[in-house]
Amino acid sequence: xxxxxxxxxxxxxxxVIGLAEPFAARLQLPFxxxxxxxxxxxxxxxxxxxxxxxxxxxxxxxAAILGLPIRSNVFLYVFLPTLLFQATLGMNLRRMVDDWxxxxxxxxxxxxxxxxxIGYALFWVSAIPLAACLLIGAIVSTTDPSAVVSIFRSISxxxxxxxxxxxxxxxxxxxxxxxxxxxxxxxxxxIPDPELGSALAQFPMLIAGGAxxxxxxxxxxxxVMALFARHxxxxxxxxxxxxxxxxxxxxxxxxxxxxIAVVAAGLTLNLTAPGRLPPQALTNLRELWDVLAHWAGALxxxxxxxxxxxxxxxxxxxxxxxxxxxxxAAIFARAVILxxxxxxxxxxxxxxxxxxxxxxxILWGGLxxxxxxxxxxxxxxxxxxxxxxxxxxxxxxTGFTLFTLLAQxxxxxxxxxxxxLDQLSPIDHALSRQVIAVALQTVREDVAQTTENYDLNRxxxxxxxxxxxxxxxxxxxxxxx
Numbered sequence: 489x490x491x492x493x494x495x496x497x498x499x500x501x502x503x504v505i506g507l508a509e510p511f512a513a514r515l516q517l518p519f520x521x522x523x524x525x526x527x528x529x530x531x532x533x534x535x536x537x538x539x540x541x542x543x544x545x546x547x548x549x550x551a552a553i554l555g556l557p558i559r560s561n562v563f564l565y566v567f568l569p570t571l572l573f574q575a576t577l578g579m580n581l582r583r584m585v586d587d588w589x590x591x592x593x594x595x596x597x598x599x600x601x602x603x604x605x606i607g608y609a610l611f612w613v614s615a616i617p618l619a620a621c622l623l624i625g626a627i628v629s630t631t632d633p634s635a636v637v638s639i640f641r642s643i644s645x646x647x648x649x650x651x652x653x654x655x656x657x658x659x660x661x662x663x664x665x666x667x668x669x670x671x672x673x674x675x676x677x678x679i680p681d682p683e684l685g686s687a688l689a690q691f692p693m694l695i696a697g698g699a700x701x702x703x704x705x706x707x708x709x710x711x712v713m714a715l716f717a718r719h720x721x722x723x724x725x726x727x728x729x730x731x732x733x734x735x736x737x738x739x740x741x742x743x744x745x746x747x748i749a750v751v752a753a754g755l756t757l758n759l760t761a762p763g764r765l766p767p768q769a770l771t772n773l774r775e776l777w778d779v780l781a782h783w784a785g786a787l788x789x790x791x792x793x794x795x796x797x798x799x800x801x802x803x804x805x806x807x808x809x810x811x812x813x814x815x816x817a818a819i820f821a822r823a824v825i826l827x828x829x830x831x832x833x834x835x836x837x838x839x840x841x842x843x844x845x846x847x848x849x850i851l852w853g854g855l856x857x858x859x860x861x862x863x864x865x866x867x868x869x870x871x872x873x874x875x876x877x878x879x880x881x882x883x884x885x886t887g888f889t890l891f892t893l894l895a896q897x898x899x900x901x902x903x904x905x906x907x908x909l910d911q912l913s914p915i916d917h918a919l920s921r922q923v924i925a926v927a928l929q930t931v932r933e934d935v936a937q938t939t940e941n942y943d944l945n946r947x948x949x950x951x952x953x954x955x956x957x958x959x960x961x962x963x964x965x966x967x968x969x
Contacts, residue, residue: 505786527793563862567788573731574781576754589839595659602629605821623671630664632857662747676872697744702752792858799882811887845907925963
């Protein structure tokens with residue numbers, strides 16, 4: 489494909505991304521949902537203009553959009569490490585340690601339970617082989633970090649709720665992708681009924697190997713970056729190389745989880761860099777990654793959404809029933825963990841309590857996105873997967889992703905409001921009143937100094953001071969209460 493045409497399309501997508509953010513804010517909808525809708529419309533329009541006889545003028549552009557070199561490896565090797573690494577750099581790890589039990593339960597146990605529940609639910613109601621059903625379960629069991637994190641940040645959700653959701657979305661990618669690799673191998677080898685126990689037995693080694701690669705890579709990177717204390721651009725360049733090298737080495741050389749390698753590298757850098765790098769350099773490093781992750785998250789959503797019309801081209805009426813089965817099984821599996829297992833762990837003093845409103849928000853906040861579509865795309869690209877399984881995997885994964893984005897994503901803000909999670913806690917209310925009172929006192933002193941400097945009229949000063957004094961008195965009284 490012509491590089492000029494590809495560059496033009498990518499640049500145009502950046503324009504769309506720039507316009508979509510203020511548009512989403514005006515509509516009070518999640519940014520990722522707007523990007524997904526725009527991507528679907530662009531993809532559907534390209535198919536329409538290419539196949540209609542109404543006009544041929546837009547055919548070259550439509551063909552170029554549909555012919556973009558979008559492969560599953562682009563999502564997994566280019567975009568995903570950026571999103572995961574940036575999210576780990578911005579974490580408050582000391583606070584997240586307080587909730588490590590519910591995070592790991594949601595990130596690992598919930599993924600396994602969802603994979604098994606969805607897989608067997610599909611197996612019982614359809615003629616799809618069990619290996620393919622479990623493969624579908626693994627694909628749709630991962631929550632998307634770019635979808636979930638951006639939504640919870642945009643609605644000013646409680647920090648603890650955001651931390652749990654963020655930690656889950658970072659770590660469950662590793663669990664889901666590891667299970668995906670296992671069941672994908674069974675499907676390609678033509679093994680219809682895999683032994684579930686032997687498949688899950690390989691899981692710990694994938695996690696441990698990835699964690700070791702990420703930790704070692706980050707330690708080396710921090711050591712090298714510390715040698716270049718006066719060369720900030722060199723430090724940033726090394727940080728950009730770190731997640732990609734960790735991902736590739738873990739996946740291709742060690743046979744471990746690349747996602748876990750990237751998360752481990754980001755966590756190690758987050759913990760060790762403050763003691764080895766200058767504070768300003770670390771701040772600039774995080775700002776660089778914020779920009780990179782914003783672009784990566786937006787592009788991964790809009791490019792993945794471009795594929796949705798193509799993946800749904802062969803949808804049949806009975807496929808809607810199977811999509812509904814996947815939706816019900818996924819929500820049921822998540823509810824079992826949130827309202828069954830977590831309270832038991834709390835009662836056994838193994839986990840801090842997670843309040844019921846938080847659990848409801850986590851249940852409805854399990855959005856899927858580009859990662860699910862990328863895994864489904866990997867199945868449809870494989871020549872070793874039978875055509876009928878390619879078709880059903882693409883349709884079910886895409887249909888379920890659309891449900892989570894359009895049904896759950898658009899109503900999540902309303903759910904948060906109904907649960908009262910968008911309100912400050914009593915302690916935070918008290919602190920905010922104290923801050924307001926102190927700030928008003930500071931402003932009052934500054935106003936008095938300004939009146940002296942500019943020799944303002946005494947009547948004007950008295951009038952303003954009286955009105956300001958009333959505000960200050962009210963604020964102090966409220967703070968004392």
